[in-house]
Structure formats: structure tokens, C-alpha cells
Amino acid sequence: MKKQVQRRIGIMGGTFDPIHYGHLVTAEAALGEFNLDLVLFLPSGTPPHKDARQVTDAKHRHLMTVLATLTNPHFEVSRIDIDREGVTYTIDSLRLLKAEYGEETELYFITGADVVMELMTWKDSEECLQLAEFIAASRPGFSFGAKTTLVEEWFAKHGKKLHVINVPAMAISSTDVRERVRAKKSIRYLVPETVEYYIHKNNLYI
Numbered sequence: 001m002k003k004q005v006q007r008r009i010g011i012m013g014g015t016f017d018p019i020h021y022g023h024l025v026t027a028e029a030a031l032g033e034f035n036l037d038l039v040l041f042l043p044s045g046t047p048p049h050k051d052a053r054q055v056t057d058a059k060h061r062h063l064m065t066v067l068a069t070l071t072n073p074h075f076e077v078s079r080i081d082i083d084r085e086g087v088t089y090t091i092d093s094l095r096l097l098k099a100e101y102g103e104e105t106e107l108y109f110i111t112g113a114d115v116v117m118e119l120m121t122w123k124d125s126e127e128c129l130q131l132a133e134f135i136a137a138s139r140p141g142f143s144f145g146a147k148t149t150l151v152e153e154w155f156a157k158h159g160k161k162l163h164v165i166n167v168p169a170m171a172i173s174s175t176d177v178r179e180r181v182r183a184k185k186s187i188r189y190l191v192p193e194t195v196e197y198y199i200h201k202n203n204l205y206i
Helices: 021-033 058-069 090-101 125-131 145-157 174-182 193-201
Strands: 008-014 038-043 075-077 106-112 133-138 162-166
Touching (some): 021 058, 021 162, 090 106, 090 125, 145 162
Parallel strands (some): 008 038, 008 106, 038 075, 133 162
């Protein structure tokens, strides 16, 4: 007899430096399209793919994420990556969440389509696929190109489907937001008002 699925939880990891409407629209799209009960935002601690010296202090990134998600009852923010010492790897987060929510809970890891193409190089990537399915958010018109077949075959090999959703707001990027702040340009409508206020109040990205 097949086990009854207790919950379907979306996991959205990232530096969120800062969080912007692209992240929020992507999470909301995944919530509805995959009938998720919850989307859990995981601001990273020390990401392995970025120079830690160039990443804003975790306390600011965490608070901005809390402010941005506060009014959505289906969004929550977790500190598990921030509070864990050492480099933050996705596999460690998935193991902790699977243990916390139970084997019957389905996990869906939400990330950018460009990131999915690097998944095969992640630490313990095959175990990542055993623990979660992956939702790749792409800009309209995005293509995996020559790697499409390779990516799809790799997911199929491990019995997991790669889900792709188109999100127009994915054109927004944290890099662009930071650059606009440095250039003293408006970031209104790129980030929530609460996040815009927090950035200016704490003199971030200048």
C-alpha cells in the first residue's frame, strides 16, 4: 500500500542579497502549480560558490527575507543554513529538512534554470535527487541549449523529474539591485517596500 503524502514543501535556497520580487513571484508560482503546502526560504550561510567576503552579513539577508515574506501565510523563513557552521551545501539542508518533516513529506527544491545545469557538480548530487524533486524557474525564452538532453537524461536516470516553470519576473536579479543602489538609482518595484526601506536604513550596498 502506497504511503500517504503528509505534506509537499518547497525549498527555496539562495543568498537573497537582497531578496527581490523575482524570488517571491517564483515561490508563489511553484506554490500554486505544484500544490505545495508551504515554501520555506533558506538564506545561505557561507555559500560554496561565492566569495564570503562579498556576501552581505547573514543577519541582514535573513531579516530582509523575513520582511519580504511576512504577509504570505504560505511562506516561512528558516535559519538552518545561517546557524550551521562552515560552508553551506544543499545536501546538508535537504538531509536536515527530511529528518525534520519526515520521510512521507515530499520536498521540492526551487532554483533557477541556469543553476540546475550545474547540479551534477554539487556535493553528493545523486543523494540530492533521492531527497527532493527540482523545480527550475526560467525566464521566458530560456533554453538549456546543447545541455538539454544531458540534463534530462541525468534526472531520468535517478528517477526524478525536472520540472520547469516560466517566470517573467526572473529577469530581476540581486546583482542588478545592488548595482542600482550603488549608483543611487531607484529599486522601487524591484524589491518589496519593506526591503527597500531596510536597505537604505542600514546603508547596504553603498
